[in-house]
Amino acid sequence: MTIADVAAAPRRRPGADVPPERVPSIRRYAMTAPTFFTVEYAINPWMDTSVTVDTHLAFNQWETLRQTYKELGHAVELIEPIVGLPDMVYAANGGMMVNGKAVTARFTYPQRAGESAAYAEWMTRHGYRPADTRHTNEGQGDLLVVGSIVLAGYGFRTQRQAHDEIAAILQMPVVSLELVDPRFYHLDTALAVLDATTIAYYPPAFSDPSRTKLLELFPDAIEVGSADAYVLGLNAVSDGLNVVLPAAATGFAEQLRTAGFRPIGIDLSELLKGGGSVKCCTLEVHP
Template sequence: MPATNVATVRTPSKRTVLMCRPEFFTVVYRINPWMDPQLPTDTSLAVRQWETLYQTYVDLGFEVHLIDPIEGLPDMVYAANGGFVLDNIAYGASFTYPERQPEGPAYMDWFRENGFDVKVPENINEGEGDFLLVGDVILAGTGFRSASNSHQELAELYGRQVITLELVNPSFYHLDTAIAVLDPQPGYENPNIAYLPSAFNEEGLAVLRERFPDAILVNEEDAAVLGLNSFGDGYNMVIASRATDFERQLRERGYNPIGVDLSELLLGGGGVKCCTLELRK
């Protein structure tokens, strides 16, 4: 058996996150392949599923903050898109589509009110949807939402290496739908990821293969239920309950996968990570 498949002892670390209750969730427009305004949505079911995710985080000892939802912004539940927070600096979001653009100022207001140093973006970006901290490096997605010039802005702001990855499959339009960070804390030795190879162009794949030779490669079926749109603390990984092979792979590597059902929020194109914005002070 290859060494990479041997379970190792992993230690969880505390996470601090921001979430938004989906009180106004519905699908009334189409800005990604998952959305179909002709399909009925159940807001009360979305709230119940979200509350399960919220309680899962609380039970894991996460510090969970809440931003008030705003009527008329049904996608505000996808808090990860609201910005990128590192070193107590909150880089605000500037959304591609007009339907979501008011979310950017709303999240920046929350950051200010809660003591973060807010940086208003000069370039189009959708926050942690496309920016993932892996160890001391930031992986940054482009191709559908965040503009590549936001990556340079990010690098200058945080003084960290930013690696650009181009997404090529419209169903995986944010980086956090195609990559899961398994070892999230800065300074972690040899941090690892899981990813969907078909979501990236050849140049991006070469980068991922070289930098993360022991990465978990997730199959198309698990990716199709946004199995990679997951969030963890270095040991516990909260994932889509239907991503069963990903669950198996995580267990083999010594992680503790915890499945939750966010099927209603999937109708808007979001999953576990989409609902979760990490606050790093």
């Protein structure tokens, strides 16, 4: 499916009473426990070094997320956390794996640079040959697969020039989207992939041209309001039916139900102190 195919795909008629039937599929995820999680520096607007972090609570919340995936039938593999890398729990930023190919993250901030080698080593052990980019890219934080295209964010962390490199490495069409609100510093904080043709997003997080692009590609996308966006409600993971999302995003959960999805709220409030939630903690290994 190309970008043109996505735009031409059949859409649910706006206002239709009966939502389409949603079908889940088994997914493969990689996660890193928050063993060393803390907020010892501030590299996004969510982080405040004066706020105390309860590591035990963070681990319990993370474990609830992991168990939820397992109860849904998904495969969850664990990546060993490394002392001195407190943000390694946000596994989604570690890179991208799809179509048998892998891209290693190149982080913007030196505090997270050590994570690249750790995730690249894990990819290599699992049979990938991860490729590097010359420009910064922060993995699935800014690279989201929708069907057979990649939506790619830029503006705060991933550089726009990296999108061309990633398209060449993955041999997939890449759609560039500009983020303009620093609170939504990664694409996965402002946009959620729900299935191969369906997304949800927070329009004010994007530039005008990028909003236009999203409307053209996904005219029936779910537009989420500020109250849900400001609790990182869009930092969600979907298997095509079940959508695991922050428990505080109650409005978005109702929108999902109306659209035929099954929302599952998870409290990751402790990990939100570092600027991440469900999707940030989940590196999906795409087929």
